[in-house]
Amino acid sequence: MQFYLLVSWRNLWRNRFRSLITSTAMAIAIALCMSLICFNSGFYIKFEEIFINQRLGHIQIQNPSYSKTKALQDSIRKADEIYAHIRDMPQTKAISGRLQITALAGTKEKSAGVVISGIIPQNEKQITTIHEQMQPGGNYISDEPKKEIIIGYKLKEELKIDLNDELLVYTQAADGSIANDLFTVIGIYKSGSAILDRGAITHLTDLQEMMVMQNEVHEFIVISQKSEQPELLSFSQSIQKDLKQSKRKVYTFPTDEDFVPNTKVYDARYGEGTIIEKDMQGITSIKFSDETREFGPKQRATLELVDVEHPRNKADVGVRTWWQSDPTVAEMMGMRDVGTGIFLGLVFFIAGFGILNTMMMSVFERTREIGILKALGFRPRRIVFLIIVESILLSCLSALLGILFGGFLIFLLVNYGMDISGGTGKPLSFMGANIDPVIYGHFSPSESTLPIVALFCISVLASLWPAIRAARLKPVEAIRQE
Amino acid sequence: MALLITLAFRNIRRNLRRSIITLLAISVGLTVMLLGLCLQHGSYNAMIRSGVSQVAGHVVIQKKDYQEQREPLLLLTNSSQIKSDLQKEFPDATITNRAFLGGLLTAPKGPTAASIIAVDSASEKTISDFPQKIIEGEWLDDKPESIVIGSNMAETLGVKLNNKIVFSAQYGKNDIAFHVFRIKGIFHTGSAEADSFIAYANLSMTKNILMQDDVSHQVAVHFEDVEQSIPATEQTRSKLSIPDIDILSWDQALPDIQNMIEMDRVSNAFIHFVLAVIVGMGILNTMLMSVLERTREFGVMISIGMKPKDLSIMILLEGALLGLLGGVLGIILGYLTCYPLVTHGLDLSAQMGDSYDAAGVTISAIIYGAYHWPSIILYGFLAVFFSTICAIYPALKIIYLKPVDAMRHH
Numbered sequence: 029m030q031f032y033l034l035v036s037w038r039n040l041w042r043n044r045f046r047s048l049i050t051s052t053a054m055a056i057a058i059a060l061c062m063s064l065i066c067f068n069s070g071f072y073i074k075f076e077e078i079f080i081n082q083r084l085g086h087i088q089i090q091n092p093s094y095s096k097t098k099a100l101q102d103s104i105r106k107a108d109e110i111y112a113h114i115r116d117m118p119q120t121k122a123i124s125g126r127l128q129i130t131a132l133a134g135t136k137e138k139s140a141g142v143v144i145s146g147i148i149p150q151n152e153k154q155i156t157t158i159h160e161q162m163q164p165g166g167n168y169i170s171d172e173p174k175k176e177i178i179i180g181y182k183l184k185e186e187l188k189i190d191l192n193d194e195l196l197v198y199t200q201a202a203d204g205s206i207a208n209d210l211f212t213v214i215g216i217y218k219s220g221s222a223i224l225d226r227g228a229i230t231h232l233t234d235l236q237e238m239m240v241m242q243n244e245v246h247e248f249i250v251i252s253q254k255s256e257q258p259e260l261l262s263f264s265q266s267i268q269k270d271l272k273q274s275k276r277k278v279y280t281f282p283t284d285e286d287f288v289p290n291t292k293v294y295d296a297r298y299g300e301g302t303i304i305e306k307d308m309q310g311i312t313s314i315k316f317s318d319e320t321r322e323f324g325p326k327q328r329a330t331l332e333l334v335d336v337e338h339p340r341n342k343a344d345v346g347v348r349t350w351w352q353s354d355p356t357v358a359e360m361m362g363m364r365d366v367g368t369g370i371f372l373g374l375v376f377f378i379a380g381f382g383i384l385n386t387m388m389m390s391v392f393e394r395t396r397e398i399g400i401l402k403a404l405g406f407r408p409r410r411i412v413f414l415i416i417v418e419s420i421l422l423s424c425l426s427a428l429l430g431i432l433f434g435g436f437l438i439f440l441l442v443n444y445g446m447d448i449s450g451g452t453g454k455p456l457s458f459m460g461a462n463i464d465p466v467i468y469g470h471f472s473p474s475e476s477t478l479p480i481v482a483l484f485c486i487s488v489l490a491s492l493w494p495a496i497r498a499a500r501l502k503p504v505e506a507i508r509q510e
Numbered sequence: 511m512a513l514l515i516t517l518a519f520r521n522i523r524r525n526l527r528r529s530i531i532t533l534l535a536i537s538v539g540l541t542v543m544l545l546g547l548c549l550q551h552g553s554y555n556a557m558i559r560s561g562v563s564q565v566a567g568h569v570v571i572q573k574k575d576y577q578e579q580r581e582p583l584l585l586l587t588n589s590s591q592i593k594s595d596l597q598k599e600f601p602d603a604t605i606t607n608r609a610f611l612g613g614l615l616t617a618p619k620g621p622t623a624a625s626i627i628a629v630d631s632a633s634e635k636t637i638s639d640f641p642q643k644i645i646e647g648e649w650l651d652d653k654p655e656s657i658v659i660g661s662n663m664a665e666t667l668g669v670k671l672n673n674k675i676v677f678s679a680q681y682g683k684n685d686i687a688f689h690v691f692r693i694k695g696i697f698h699t700g701s702a703e704a705d706s707f708i709a710y711a712n713l714s715m716t717k718n719i720l721m722q723d724d725v726s727h728q729v730a731v732h733f734e735d736v737e738q739s740i741p742a743t744e745q746t747r748s749k750l751s752i753p754d755i756d757i758l759s760w761d762q763a764l765p766d767i768q769n770m771i772e773m774d775r776v777s778n779a780f781i782h783f784v785l786a787v788i789v790g791m792g793i794l795n796t797m798l799m800s801v802l803e804r805t806r807e808f809g810v811m812i813s814i815g816m817k818p819k820d821l822s823i824m825i826l827l828e829g830a831l832l833g834l835l836g837g838v839l840g841i842i843l844g845y846l847t848c849y850p851l852v853t854h855g856l857d858l859s860a861q862m863g864d865s866y867d868a869a870g871v872t873i874s875a876i877i878y879g880a881y882h883w884p885s886i887i888l889y890g891f892l893a894v895f896f897s898t899i900c901a902i903y904p905a906l907k908i909i910y911l912k913p914v915d916a917m918r919h920h
Contacts, residue, residue: 043802046795053791060784097665098706100620130623132614132678132686139680141614141623198678198686200616297645297698324859327700356863371781374542378785381535382792389528389799448777 036418039390040425050386051426054483057379058430061372061479063437066469067446072364073470074463078220079357082156084350085249087264089114092279092346094246095353096330100129101202103244104345113270114250119263121253122154125245127235131199131207133228134187142183143227144197146235146245155251158217158229166191166215173233177211180225181218189213195228201240209238220455220463260349268347279343281352282333284325287312292334300334329355372479376486383490387419391494398498399506408499415498419491420484427480438476441469514820518827522835525800532796533836539789540840540893541847543782544886548848548879549856550778554771555880558736558760561871563637565627566763567606567730568739569746571596574754576727577763582611582681582720586755589726593630596731599749600742603733606633607726609716613679615659615691615709619668622706626657626677628713628726637732639874640697640710647671647695654714657691660705661698669693679719689718700864704872736760770868786896793900797829801904808908809916822905829901830894837893841886851879 040047080086088095089110094102104110107125114123127146132139149169153159159168162178169176177195179187189195194210201207211230219225236242252263271278287293291303293314301316310325323331332340340346351358391398398411445468455465522529562568571592573584586592589607596605609628614621631650635641640658641649650656657675659667669675673693680686691711699705717723731742743759750757761768801808808821855878865872 046799046802049791049795049798053788053795056784056791057788097668098622098662099666099668101668130614130621132680134680137683139686140612141625141679143623199614200621202620204618327859327863375785375788378535378539378542378788378792381531381538382788382795385528385531385535385792385796388531389796393803448773 032414032417033421035414036421039394039418040421043390046386046389047422047425050382051422051429053382054379054423054426054487055429055433057375058427058479058483059434059437061375061482062430062434062476063441063469064371065368065475065478066438066441066471067467068364068368069470069472069475070441070445070468072361074467075360078463079354079360080350081251082219083221084354084357085155086252086255086260086350087250087267088348088350088353089248089250089267090246090346090348090353092281092340092343095346095348096340098128100200100239103127103202103241103246104248105244107243107245107248109274110248110271110276110345113274114248114267117267117270119252119254119259119266120250122151122251123248124148124151124155125232125248127232127239127241127244128246129199129235129239131197133183133195133197135189135193135196138187139196139198140183140186143223144177144235145227145229146232147229148232155249156219158219158224161217161219163216163218166217168215169229169231173231173237175209175211175230175234176214177228177230178215178217179213179228181216182222182225183228184216186226191216197238199239201238202244203240205240207238207240209234257349257351264347264349271345271347276345277338277343279338279340279346280333280336281346281348282328282331283352284310286333287328287331294332294334296330325355325359372482376479376482379483380486380490383419383422383487384493386422387415387491387494390418391415391498395498395501395506395509398501399503399509402501403503403507411499412492412495415495416488416491419487423484423487427483430480430483434476434479438469438471442471443468445469514824514827515831518824518831521800521804521824521828522831528796528800529832532793532832533839535789535792536833536836536893536897537840537843539785540837540889541843543785543889544840544844545847545851546778546782547882547885547889548844548851549877550774551882551885552851552855552879553873553877554774556873556877557767557771557868557871558764560639560873561764561767562736562760563639563732564871565610566728566758566760567637568603568733568736568760569596569731569743570756570758570760570763571729571746571750572727572756572758572763574756577756577758580610582727585609585720585722585725585727586729587722587725589729590724592729592750592752595750596729596746599745600731600733603731603742604633604636605729605731606630606637607713607729608634609713609720609726609728611679611716611719613677613719615663615667615675615677617667617669617673617675620666622663622666624659624663624677624709625707626709626711626715628711628716631656631710631712634710640699643697643699644695645698647693650694650710650712652712652714654712654717655690655692656694656712658695658697658710659693660708661696662702662706663709664693664696666706671696677715677719681720684721687719687721689715691715698864699872700859700875701867701872702863703867704865708872764871767868767871786892790896790900793829793832793897794903796832797825797901797904800828801825801907805911805916808911809913809918812911813913813917818909818911821908825905825908826898826901829905830898833894833897836897837890840893841890844886845881848879848881851877852881855879 091102091104111125114120129144131144133142134140150171162168169178191213193213195213197209199207252260268278287303289303289305294300298316301314304313304315306312312323313320314323445466447466573586576584593605593607607630611626615624635649650658671693675691677689678686739759747757812818855876857876859875865874
């Protein structure tokens with residue numbers, strides 16, 4: 029072994045300029061891929077914080093129709109029972125009930141259609157971070173209902189309203205009567221979610237009273253002690269079991285595994301149909317009475333299974349994990365590795381040509397030398413081995429340079445972040461969230477080694493062809509070659 | 511010079527295998543970039559087309575400051591007069607006036623917030639893609655009580671065709687104003703934002719809400735071709751003499767989309783630069799090798815009277831020639847790989863739903879690629895430029911070559 033290392037090292041060193049250029053190119057590829065991975069992890073951590081921790085929670089409990097209609101009347105009734113029950117489960121870290129209404133809200137001069145959320149302040153503080161995002165001078169809603177309201181900074185600008193002003197809210201209550209109330213603006217927040225920043229938040233009890241919806245909520249958001257997907261799934265199943273035991277009509281949301289051929293489904297637009305096939309990308313073809321249509325994962329969200337215990341409109345509660353309730357967010361989280369993978373693949377595919385070129389050249393200029401080695405009795409296998417070792421050594425050098433350079437870039441990304449707005453500071457508007465444009469990297473040692481592993485694989489692959497050609501050389505002809 | 515070109519060409523042919531590998535590296539790199547470029551421009555086009563047709567126009571006339579403030583009381587008065595004046599100016603264009611009203615829609619099942627786009631129903635039908643998205647009922651007629659709403663909104667309100675819904679809003683010091691609508695049609699775009707919050711109604715309904723006659727927020731002129739936007743905007747500016755109005759071209763009327771495109775362009779240019787550097791390293795390597803292995807030959811050439819400067823030029827030409835061949839090959843490969851994207855489009859509707867929402871505009875999730883020839887040609891030139899740059903260092907090495915040492919070199 030030592031022999032191979034020594035010979036390969038000398039070969040590389042013999043043409044040090046070429047080796048250096050090749051390894052610099054490789055090092056740049058590694059460094060860029062490493063920092064891209066670091067940037068990407070950072071971005072997705074932020075994404076997870078905004079969309080999962082704050083908006084969706086780990087598990088959502090809703091009236092099953094509400095997820096589809098968002099209608100005022102599709103609420104969970106006798107909410108206190110469910111609340112007390114889940115709060116006492118050992119897996120529960122936090123739970124909060126929310127009521128969401130739309131109303132005409134404004135001052136005497138101006139009003140706008142606004143989404144108002146009713147929340148339980150002491151519970152919500154354990155889930156969202158709005159109480160930390162209050163602008164100076166304002167306060168978060170008190171624990172007791174006092175007709176207080178906090179509003180997003182966008183709404184403040186739109187309505188030209190300020191702290192301590194009265195906000196007039198006008199809408200239609202659940203019983204069809206006119207709901208009318210005055211709230212005091214005690215705080216203004218900037219949350220990073222475009223929807224929330226144009227909305228308002230008040231105490232659940234106040235809102236329930238105004239809307240004539242005592243003891244009703246639209247959803248419960250549950251945060252689990254453990255956030256891994258298998259744990260969440262079993263938690264969600266045990267909630268469903270418990271709810272069934274306490275005589276609730278629980279709707280079972282169809283999961284991806286339910287959409288298999290021969291299942292009967294119902295779509296609000298096309299009526300009843302049967303799944304005829306499901307392809308690799310998860311696209312199902314469904315035969316309706318008039319024609320066959322294709323449904324992707326996103327479009328399937330509104331489909332219903334025909335044969336279930338309690339259909340959506342007859343059930344009063346449904347339980348879902350975050351990835352079941354928002355397939356778009358789940359899709360985004362799933363895309364996490366796809367984008368990086370494509371970039372990694374491209375860079376190394378192109379970089380592979382560089383290695384191939386270098387190894388080819390180094391083999392051809394040594395044709396004579398290799399001929400002599402063979403004439404001396406060197407086995408072809410050993411020549412292949414020699415050239416592969418050479419390429420691996422070259423990769424080691426590249427990896428070393430790449431780690432140095434990439435480490436520096438990662439250090440910058442983690443500590444100073446990168447402003448993707450190009451200095452304008454404009455937030456990145458994305459799926460209803462305004463994401464701060466300065467993205468900080470997140471360093472994960474296991475992910476960062478991926479480009480290095482890729483480099484070794486590609487360099488062994490790229491050196492195979494030259495190595496095999498070298499091994500097949502006929503000694504006599506090779507020696508004769510000038 | 512002709513001699514040098516012939517020599518350069520022969521040199522490339524002499525080591526065919528190496529040249530082909532380098533050419534492949536250049537052209538594959540270029541193909542990847544062109545593929546990205548094709549999708550990029552396709553989605554920009556879609557974004558611009560949707561934005562212009564849904565919320566703006568190629569020439570947009572608004573009350574001064576409406577663009578920044580979006581204040582509902584910044585209204586254009588005499589809006590039908592402006593429209594007919596513009597129609598005289600641009601007889602071929604389609605012109606629409608619109609008002610954007612936010613408020614509350616109520617039905618027995620519950621209320622919901624809505625952004626009503628009050629339009630001239632006949633003109634809007636030829637401009638916007640929403641009339642084609644109707645899944646139940648039909649597009650607006652001329653009656654002030656007609657309304658077309660999104661499928662999610664219909665669910666939230668729990669309403670069907672021909673049901674009555676009430677719109678309430680309050681502007682200025684007026685009391686809350688009401689307007690009763692009857693649902694004429696339901697559209698489905700696939701974008702949750704559009705399907706939940708957008709509704710189309712006739713401009714004549716604004717009378718009940720804004721308490722003023724013949725007003726709108728915007729008069730928008732639409733042409734067949736985006737290129738007409740800038741000259742027509744200039745023409746309107748010189749012809750229309752109304753105080754306190756803004757006359758905007760499409761890009762001024764849609765700054766968010768313009769920003770998004772710019773941001774995307776910058777980040778893509780960065781990725782392309784990285785790819786170019788990696789490919790460039792490969793070219794540098796090839797050129798350097800081919801110079802080093804010919805050291806002896808160069809020594810001979812210099813000693814029989816060739817000027818080192820000419821030799822350097824020959825090396826530069828070799829680089830340029832490699833770049834040219836790689837560029838042409840890359841453009842051909844790129845054209846072919848982009849072709850299915852341009853004709854059939856990339857269907858992302860399974861992942862994103864039928865449409866998605868960006869900067870307040872609803873865009874179809876089937877992205878058709880577009881050949882943007884100025885960029886394609888530019889990238890071709892950049893290939894030549896980059897590979898010539900990569901040949902500079904090897905070319906410089908020759909100038910300092912001493913014939914005697916070089917000939918001894920093995």
